[in-house]
Structures are given as C-alpha cells and as structure tokens.
Amino acid sequence: xxxxxxxxxxxxxxxxxxxxxxxxxxxxxxPSQRTVDLGVKYAPEFACFPMKVMLGTYLEVIEMGAxxxxxxxxxxxxxxxxxxxxxxxxxxxxxxxxxxIIVDGPYIGIRKLLKIISIIKGKNSWRRLFQIGTIIYQxxxxxxxxxxxxxxxxxxxxxxxxxQRAWNKIVEIFDKEDTxxxxxKAYKLSKELLSSIPLHPVEDHQRIKVGxxxxxxxxxxxxxxxxxxDFLGSRGVETERSHxxxxxxxxxxxxxxxxxxxxxxxxxxxxERFIEIPIGGHAKETMGHIVDYKERGFDGVIHLMPFGxxxxxxxxxxMPSVMKDLDMPVLTLAIDEQTAEANVxxxxxxxIDLIKAKKFEHNIKKEEVAFV
Amino acid sequence: MRVGIPxxxxxxxxxxxxxxxxxxxxVEVITTPPxxxxxxxxxxxxxxxxxxxxxxxxxxxxxxxxxRGADCLFIPxxxxxxxxxxxxxxxxxxxxxxxxxxxxxxxxxxxxHIKAPTENIARLSNFIEIxxxxxxxxxxxxxxxxxxxxxxxxxxxxxxxxxxxxxxxxYINGKAPLPVKEKKDVTIGLMGYVYNIYDSFISMDVxxxxxxxxxxxxxxxxxxxxxxxxxxxxxxxALFWDFSNKIFAAGMHFLDNPNxxxxxxxxxxxxxxxxxxxxxxxxxxxxxxxxxxxxxxxxHTGESHMNTxxxxxxDMLRRRDxxxxxxxxx
Ligand code: SF4
Ligand code: SF4
Numbered sequence: 001x002x003x004x005x006x007x008x009x010x011x012x013x014x015x016x017x018x019x020x021x022x023x024x025x026x027x028x029x030x031p032s033q034r035t036v037d038l039g040v041k042y043a044p045e046f047a048c049f050p051m052k053v054m055l056g057t058y059l060e061v062i063e064m065g066a067x068x069x070x071x072x073x074x075x076x077x078x079x080x081x082x083x084x085x086x087x088x089x090x091x092x093x094x095x096x097x098x099x100x101i102i103v104d105g106p107y108i109g110i111r112k113l114l115k116i117i118s119i120i121k122g123k124n125s126w127r128r129l130f131q132i133g134t135i136i137y138q139x140x141x142x143x144x145x146x147x148x149x150x151x152x153x154x155x156x157x158x159x160x161x162x163x164q165r166a167w168n169k170i171v172e173i174f175d176k177e178d179t180x181x182x183x184x185k186a187y188k189l190s191k192e193l194l195s196s197i198p199l200h201p202v203e204d205h206q207r208i209k210v211g212x213x214x215x216x217x218x219x220x221x222x223x224x225x226x227x228x229x230d231f232l233g234s235r236g237v238e239t240e241r242s243h244x245x246x247x248x249x250x251x252x253x254x255x256x257x258x259x260x261x262x263x264x265x266x267x268x269x270x271x272e273r274f275i276e277i278p279i280g281g282h283a284k285e286t287m288g289h290i291v292d293y294k295e296r297g298f299d300g301v302i303h304l305m306p307f308g309x310x311x312x313x314x315x316x317x318x319m320p321s322v323m324k325d326l327d328m329p330v331l332t333l334a335i336d337e338q339t340a341e342a343n344v345x346x347x348x349x350x351x352i353d354l355i356k357a358k359k360f361e362h363n364i365k366k367e368e369v370a371f372v
Numbered sequence: 373m374r375v376g377i378p379x380x381x382x383x384x385x386x387x388x389x390x391x392x393x394x395x396x397x398x399v400e401v402i403t404t405p406p407x408x409x410x411x412x413x414x415x416x417x418x419x420x421x422x423x424x425x426x427x428x429x430x431x432x433x434x435x436x437x438x439x440r441g442a443d444c445l446f447i448p449x450x451x452x453x454x455x456x457x458x459x460x461x462x463x464x465x466x467x468x469x470x471x472x473x474x475x476x477x478x479x480x481x482x483x484x485h486i487k488a489p490t491e492n493i494a495r496l497s498n499f500i501e502i503x504x505x506x507x508x509x510x511x512x513x514x515x516x517x518x519x520x521x522x523x524x525x526x527x528x529x530x531x532x533x534x535x536x537x538x539x540x541x542x543y544i545n546g547k548a549p550l551p552v553k554e555k556k557d558v559t560i561g562l563m564g565y566v567y568n569i570y571d572s573f574i575s576m577d578v579x580x581x582x583x584x585x586x587x588x589x590x591x592x593x594x595x596x597x598x599x600x601x602x603x604x605x606x607x608x609x610a611l612f613w614d615f616s617n618k619i620f621a622a623g624m625h626f627l628d629n630p631n632x633x634x635x636x637x638x639x640x641x642x643x644x645x646x647x648x649x650x651x652x653x654x655x656x657x658x659x660x661x662x663x664x665x666x667x668x669x670x671x672h673t674g675e676s677h678m679n680t681x682x683x684x685x686x687d688m689l690r691r692r693d694x695x696x697x698x699x700x701x702x
Pocket of ligand 2: 462
C-alpha cells in the first residue's frame with residue numbers, strides 16, 4: 001500500500017512516521033506553481049488557499065502512485081475539518097480511486113475512528129504504535145527547538161545561507177535515526193553544527209524581533225508564504241512563529257493531564273480581550289500571540305492569512321484596534337494563488353523600516369532619559 | 373434607552389422573537405429599513421474589503437442604527453443551536469468586530485451568548501442577562517420570553533406551511549393577509565441563507581422575480597426540521613455550521629424530491645461554507661441529473677444579470693418538461 005500525505009512544514013516527521021509503521025511512503029513534492037495550478041483548477045473557486053494547495057498535492061502524489069493519502073480532520077468551527085470530505089468527492093468525480101483517510105478525533109464515533117486507526121496502524125501492535133508515536137513526537141520537539149534557534153541566527157549569520165545549509169544537514173542527520181538514543185545523538189550533533197556557524201555580534205537592544213502569526217498552513221509552509229522567515233532573516237530580523245508542529249501535537253493529541261505546561265490556554269486567555277470565544281482556525285490564538293509578543297518585547301508582528309480566510313478576516317477586522325491598544329505594529333498579508341512576490345516583499349521591506357525607525361526612536365528617547 | 377436590531381443576518385429568522393421580547397420588557401426597539409445603497413456604503417467603509425457581502429451589510433445596518441439614534445445595539449453571539457454544530461466563524465466573531473468598529477461611538481452592546489439544543493433559542497439562560505441589564509426580575513424576563521417564543525413558533529409554523537419569511541412576517545405584523553398559494557407547472561428549490569434570500573439588495577428580490585416567472589418556490593425554512601435532518605444524518609460527516617447544514621440538507625432534499633424541477637443556489641462572493649457545499653451540490657446534482665444553478669452576488673452584481681439567468685433557467689426547465697410530457701408545440 002503506497003501511502004502519502006499533504007505537504008505542510010517539516011514533512012520529514014510524517015515521512016518517518018509512515019515509514020516506521022511499515023508503509024511504502026511516497027514523499028509529496030514541495031508545493032510548486034504546478035501544485036497550485038492543479039489545486040486551483042479542481043477546487044471550488046472560493047475554497048481556502050490551503051485546501052487548494054493540498055488538493056494539488058494529492059493530485060501530484062496520485063500521479064506518483066499513491067493509493068492512500070492520510071490527512072488530519074477537525075470538527076470545526078472552520079472549514080479545515082471539512083477539506084477531506086470535499087476533496088474526496090472531488091477526487092472521486094475526477095475518476096481517481098486513491099483513498100483519502102482523514103484522521104479525526106473521537107467525535108466522529110469510536111467505530112469509525114478505530115477503523116481509520118487500524119488502517120494506519122497496519123500490523124503493528126498497539127505498544128509499537130505508541131512507541132513510534134513517542135519517537136516522532138520527540139523528533140518534532142528536537143527539530144522545532146533547533147528551528148527556533150535557526151530563526152534567530154539567520155538574522156546574524158556572517159555568510160548568507162550558512163543557516164539554511166546547516167538546516168538541510170540537520171534534516172539529513174535526523175533522517176537516519178529511528179530510535180530514542182539515535183535522536184538524542186542527532187540533536188547533539190545538530191547543536192554542535194549550529195554553534196560552529198559564525199555570527200555577527202549583536203547587542204540585545206539592537207535585535208529586531210518579529211512574530212509571525214495567523215492561519216497555520218500559511219504560517220508553517222515556506223513554499224506558500226514566499227519564504228518569509230528567510231526573507232526577514234536576510235534583512236537582519238529575527239523571527240518566531242505562532243505555530244510549531246510539536247506544539248500543535250501537544251495541543252491536539254496529548255491529553256491535558258499529560259501536558260507539561262498550559263501554554264495554549266495561556267495564549268487563548270491572552271487573546272480573550274479581543275476575541276472572546278474560539279471562532280475557528282486560530283484567530284483567538286492569533287490575538288493571544290500578538291499580546292504575548294508584545295509582552296516579550298517583540299518589535300512587530302506579521303499576520304499571515306489565506307485570502308478570504310473566515311476567522312482571520314475577523315482578526316483582520318479588529319487589527320486596527322489591536323495595534324492601537326497594544327502599540328504594536330502589525331502587517332497583515334493575505335496570500336493566495338495571485339499573490340505577487342515582489343509586492344509582498346516591498347510591503348515587508350517597508351514594514352521593517354517602520355519598526356526599525358520606531359525602535360531607534362524609542363532607544364534614543366531612553367538614552368536621553370538616562371542622560372538626564 | 374433605544375435598542376437597535378440590524379435588519380441583516382439572522383434578523384429574518386429570529387426577529388419575531390427578539391422584537392417581541394424587548395417590547396414585552398417595555399424596551400423601545402428600532403430596526404433599520406431594508407438595505408439601501410447608502411447602508412451598503414456604510415458597511416463597506418467599516419469592513420475589510422475581502423469579507424463577504426452579508427457581513428458588510430450587517431456592519432452597514434449597525435452604523436445606520438447608530439445614525440438613527442440607537443444607544444444600545446443587540447448583537448447576539450450565535451454559538452450553537454444544535455449539538456455538535458456551530459456557526460460560521462464570522463458569526464462567532466461578530467460581536468468582537470462590532471465592538472471594535474463602534475469603539476468611538478457612545479453605545480452599549482448587548483451580546484448574550486446564544487446556545488440551545490434546537491433552533492428554538494428562547495431559553496432563559498440566553499436572555500437573562502438582557503433582563504438584568506434592564507433591571508427586570510427573573511419572572512418578568514421569563515414571561516416576556518415566553519410570549520416572544522409563542523410569536524416565533526407561530527412564525528416558524530407559517531414557514532412550514534409554505535409561506536416565505538417575508539410573507540409570514542407581514543402577516544404576523546398585521547401588514548398583509550397570507551397570500552393564496554396556487555399550483556404552478558414548475559417548482560424551484562431555492563437554496564440560500566435567509567440573509568441572502570430576503571435581503572432586497574443581495575438577492576434583488578429573487579422571490580418576487582420567481583413569482584413573476586410563474587413558478588412555485590420551496591426554501592429551506594419551509595421544510596420541517598426532521599425532514600431537513602435526514603439527509604445530514606446520511607453524510608459521512610456533517611458540516612459544522614448550522615445554517616449551512618440546513619441549506620445543504622435542503623439541497624439534498626431537493627435532489628431527491630421528484631416534485632422539484634430545478635435548484636437555484638443564491639450565494640455571496642467569498643462565502644466560505646458555501647464554496648464547499650456548493651461544490652458538493654454540483655457533483656451530486658450532476659450525478660442525479662437535476663438542473664442546478666448557482667447565482668453568486670457581490671456589491672457589483674447587476675440586476676439584469678440576475679434576471680437573464682433566472683429567465684433562462686426557468687425556460688430551460690419548461691422546455692424540458694414539455695419534452696418529457698410530449699407537449700412540445702414548438
Ligand atoms: S482557518 Fe481559514 S484557511 Fe483554515 S479552514 Fe478556515 S477559512 Fe480555511
Ligand atoms: S456563511 Fe457565508 S455568507 Fe454567511 S457570514 Fe459566513 S461567509 Fe458570510
């Protein structure tokens with residue numbers, strides 16, 4: 001059974017998961033213009049952009065021979081939980097028999113859920129399944145931590161591209177390891193690799209920090225967000241984003257009592273001032289993260305959303321008040337198949353200038369105060 | 373104190389309940405007139421460009437109310453009216469959007485969370501805070517709510533007897549008697565949210581237009597909840613948004629119902645839920661060979677476009693019918 005999955009963020013985790021479960025895996029290609037074109041052609045015109053790109057990926061992996069595609073579901077309130085149903089109907093109407101399996105929570109009924117799990121689980125014992133799950137989760141945590149570090153380092157690297165090259169290497173290192181001990185080793189090696197990268201020295205008050213918030217797919221997938229983190233890094237801006245896969249897993253798959261930290265609830269609470277209840281997608285979290293970044297001294301926020309994204313349109317609607325209230329510059333960028341790279345970069349460039357000017361002015365004021 | 377209720381979104385579904393409730397509490401209510409170009413422009417001014425037209429229209433009505441002297445706005449937060457389902461994210465976030473949009477205007481906002489196991493939202497837990505806001509004791513609030521519920525139930529039962537929301541409202545408000553229903557040769561299943569179908573601007577009075585084309589029309593609110601529930605139960609997974617489910621269910625019901633000759637879906641540009649259910653309807657209607665047409669409206673859609681498409685569709689249905697019954701006379 002040839003298995004594949006959608007492309008979002010660090011796909012090596014899903015690859016390894018499927019491989020360890022004993023499936024023959026087809027690695028989806030990184031979303032390209034062709035992926036987008038395919039998705040746009042067959043998806044409803046007003047479907048959300050992530051749904052279109054994913055559909056494009058499915059069509060590509062089907063071409064490559066995938067028989068089963070595994071993706072995640074959801075119970076609303078936004079559309080993501082319904083991607084699968086719609087995509088399945090579309091694939092069928094196009095005459096494909098590839099099976100689209102949506103991993104959902106118990107709310108779809110225990111019977112259905114068990115059936116889905118048993119397909120994915122294959123012949124593995126429950127114990128082995130749990131073991132594999134733990135290994136993947138560990139890898140996610142390690143790699144996310146490394147990535148966070150890289151997002152900061154990128155802003156200060158002496159030789160442009162060093163960090164990216166290191167990251168590619170790190171991916172290779174992790175790819176080889178399938179055990180807990182192996183991962184520990186890979187993590188250590190990666191750490192050493194990172195510490196060997198020469199960086200420009202920078203003083204704390206000179207660092208420019210930007211948080212990236214918004215809809216999970218466009219925040220996590222560089223190929224659809226025009227490599228935004230990279231671009232910001234090249235302009236000397238450190239970044240952090242509101243979504244990391246290990247955090248998503250923690251919030252969605254790990255029972256509350258096992259969680260180390262109630263990070264997600266904290267973020268939700270911080271967002272409450274602006275959006276009272278969860279309204280779907282991550283709009284409330286978007287608000288929470290902006291508050292959090294403010295508290296942590298970030299200089300600006302870039303708010304990414306797919307064009308027409310329902311909950312993030314609500315965020316966008318109240319953003320002027322949020323900016324005023326928090327005294328935090330926010331740049332909202334809506335992304336879809338028509339987004340022009342040059343246009344986005346110009347706007348981001350202008351935004352960087354703005355936050356730099358704001359920070360500089362602020363620093364001067366502080367110095368003046370210190371002087372008096 | 374004057375409470376303003378915008379004539380938009382779920383106004384059409386719940387206004388008899390809301391209005392009666394406030395009046396029974398002894399509170400003055402003002403509503404807005406049907407959507408005008410001026411109201412739309414206010415909405416556009418206070419909304420982000422990409423948001424769907426119904427939300428812009430809602431915003432427009434909100435500002436219209438303020439301009440007309442409302443000092444309190446009733447913006448309920450519709451959370452859920454059925455187990456496991458909720459509302460389009462824009463409904464869920466509506467009170468937040470309004471709250472910040474009117475920040476610099478001096479007005480109060482009443483946003484009770486509306487939660488109920490069925491579409492009958494007349495539960496004390498939903499409305500008690502409004503009673504408290506107007507310093508009414510629990511008993512008074514409960515009594516007002518009971519009366520409001522009665523009017524609303526009557527309203528819904530008129531719907532289910534085949535009267536449109538507009539007809540039922542006019543009757544309840546004593547403005548017009550119930551129209552006489554005649555049997556026509558063509559019956560259309562009309563899919564669309566109440567705030568699209570009954571907004572004179574969005575749908576450009578599609579119901580009147582269809583009436584003038586001499587066809588019968590069935591809408592989702594005329595179908596009994598039980599019947600409406602059946603096709604949803606058959607789905608592998610239901611949609612998450614209540615009224616989207618209702619419309620989708622109505623669509624599937626129309627597909628199965630031999631008395632329905634064709635289906636028309638009126639939807640707003642950029643409507644998220646409709647983009648999915650519309651596509652599914654397209655696929656399903658093709659499979660069972662029932663004519664299905666989508667009319668997508670935004671603030672720039674011209675009325676002539678709507679007219680042409682409706683006429684062509686009905687013409688097509690009539691020709692097909694005649695072929696079917698062998699009555700073609702050329
Ligand atoms: S959050 Fe946005 S992108 Fe995600 S399903 Fe909802 S509308 Fe689509
Ligand atoms: S259901 Fe569609 S039309 Fe209604 S508010 Fe949501 S996006 Fe807008």
